Amino acid sequence: MLQSHYDYIIAGAGCAGLSLLMRILQQNELQQKRILLIDETEKERNDRTWCFWEKEESFFETIVFQSWDKLQFYSDDFSSEFSIAPYSYKMIRGIDFYRHCFAVIRQSPNVDFHKGKIDRLFSDATTGIVTGGKTITADYVFNSILFGKPELKKKDVWLLQHFKGWLVETETPVFNVAAATLMDFRISQKNGTAFCYVLPSSPTEALVEYTLFTPALLQPHEYDEGLENYLRAFLGLKSFTVKESEFGVIPMTNHRFANRHNRIVHIGTAGGQTKGSSGYTFSFIQRHSKQIAENLARQEQPFVAGSPKRFHFYDSVLLQVLDNHLVEGEEIFATMFRKNKPQEVLAFLNNTSSFATELKIISTLPILPFFKAAMRQMM
Numbered sequence: 001m002l003q004s005h006y007d008y009i010i011a012g013a014g015c016a017g018l019s020l021l022m023r024i025l026q027q028n029e030l031q032q033k034r035i036l037l038i039d040e041t042e043k044e045r046n047d048r049t050w051c052f053w054e055k056e057e058s059f060f061e062t063i064v065f066q067s068w069d070k071l072q073f074y075s076d077d078f079s080s081e082f083s084i085a086p087y088s089y090k091m092i093r094g095i096d097f098y099r100h101c102f103a104v105i106r107q108s109p110n111v112d113f114h115k116g117k118i119d120r121l122f123s124d125a126t127t128g129i130v131t132g133g134k135t136i137t138a139d140y141v142f143n144s145i146l147f148g149k150p151e152l153k154k155k156d157v158w159l160l161q162h163f164k165g166w167l168v169e170t171e172t173p174v175f176n177v178a179a180a181t182l183m184d185f186r187i188s189q190k191n192g193t194a195f196c197y198v199l200p201s202s203p204t205e206a207l208v209e210y211t212l213f214t215p216a217l218l219q220p221h222e223y224d225e226g227l228e229n230y231l232r233a234f235l236g237l238k239s240f241t242v243k244e245s246e247f248g249v250i251p252m253t254n255h256r257f258a259n260r261h262n263r264i265v266h267i268g269t270a271g272g273q274t275k276g277s278s279g280y281t282f283s284f285i286q287r288h289s290k291q292i293a294e295n296l297a298r299q300e301q302p303f304v305a306g307s308p309k310r311f312h313f314y315d316s317v318l319l320q321v322l323d324n325h326l327v328e329g330e331e332i333f334a335t336m337f338r339k340n341k342p343q344e345v346l347a348f349l350n351n352t353s354s355f356a357t358e359l360k361i362i363s364t365l366p367i368l369p370f371f372k373a374a375m376r377q378m379m
């Protein structure tokens with residue numbers, strides 16, 4: 001039975017909503033808080049796979065499905081396999097994440113889960129949600145729902161990262177479980193920046209994703225053709241079975257998403273936690289959730305600043321370069337990995353690098369086009 005008021009409402013039981021809830025439930029000071037988690041689906045599908053890198057144990061270490069200490073990078077001009085220690089590249093399957101979190105939720109008498117569509121949020125004299133004609137209020141709403149595309153400003157770039165992945169199985173051992181392929185740019189770039197990545201979980205099984213950074217989606221059959229071609233031409237597979245497939249679209253944008261509206265706190269992609277120039281979100285959500293829960297436990301306001309502002313500028317410049325085809329994505333990433341230590345590049349892509357490292361990485365990129373893009377962004 002739903003209450004009419006909660007301490008916290010968490011809108012959306014995806015990566016951000018569940019990560020935040022797990023962090024809140026870990027805080028002794030918040031054990032008595034009444035929490036409503038609401039989502040329009042029951043999160044019973046393996047709808048995505050998250051990869052991320054970190055040096056330490058993950059908050060979700062028990063459900064890490066596979067991890068790698070080596071990564072491979074391929075392009076026409078530069079290919080390499082590198083050790084990324086002390087980082088590990090980790091993979092969590094969506095279904096394991098949802099099951100793990102819902103097992104904890106079922107043991108938590110202070111949390112109600114409601115399956116329902118949220119029609120709108122409000123925060124003026126009171127704060128809350130409207131679902132199925134019913135209004136429920138809360139002290140805070142943590143929102144991970146993107147209610148449509150935001151209104152863009154003049155310098156906002158809005159590209160899409162879209163991808164299709166196949167979990168493929170082969171009869172004979174073909175995959176090297178010791179290394180994941182982060183990016184393989186050897187495929188056709190005719191539609192724009194495009195690469196495949198390979199996440200092997202056994203010698204006969206791997207998740208292979210075909211990814212593009214472009215303004216518009218492809219036709220459904222084009223993703224399948226891209227995957228089929230990659231598996232045959234570059235991985236040399238003659239026969240394989242597709243056990244599962246996933247499809248995703250993530251905005252790649254320098255648009256500044258509001259991080260709050262009064263007592264609504266935006267989280268996840270809706271709260272600007274997707275890195276504009278790469279689409280990676282998982283690690284950013286983890287950092288954000290931890291800080292919000294710690295603030296709540298200290299009875300402080302749950303508004304968190306996020307990464308230093310300079311990272312937004314770097315993302316904007318890179319997006320300008322990609323959007324205006326000043327340098328192609330393949331060349332940018334190949335140059336970054338060829339001329340810098342992989343650990344430095346990974347820290348840079350995670351917004352955790354030092355300013356000195358950032359200057360060093362930037363100095364290795366083609367100066368003129370990046371300077372032009374930076375000017376365009378600043379003026």
Ligand SMILES: Cc1cc2nc3c(=O)[nH]c(=O)nc-3n(C[C@H](O)[C@H](O)[C@H](O)COP(=O)(O)OP(=O)(O)OC[C@H]3O[C@@H](n4cnc5c(N)ncnc54)[C@H](O)[C@@H]3O)c2cc1C
Pocket residue numbers: 011012013014015016017038039040041047048049050051052116117118119144145146246247248249250267268269270279280281282283
């Ligand atoms: C297929 C895929 C693979 C990805 N892989 C990676 C990766 O490897 N690494 C990485 O860092 N990032 C990855 N991302 C990006 C990002 O991590 C994910 O999109 C992540 O799930 C974002 O979390 P979120 O909570 O913001 O959104 P979601 O996880 O999408 O959660 C939003 C929730 O809101 C619910 N919802 C939406 N509208 C309503 C409504 N009106 N009422 C009620 N509920 C609603 C949805 O059902 C959903 O459960 C991937 C994204 C996709 C789509």
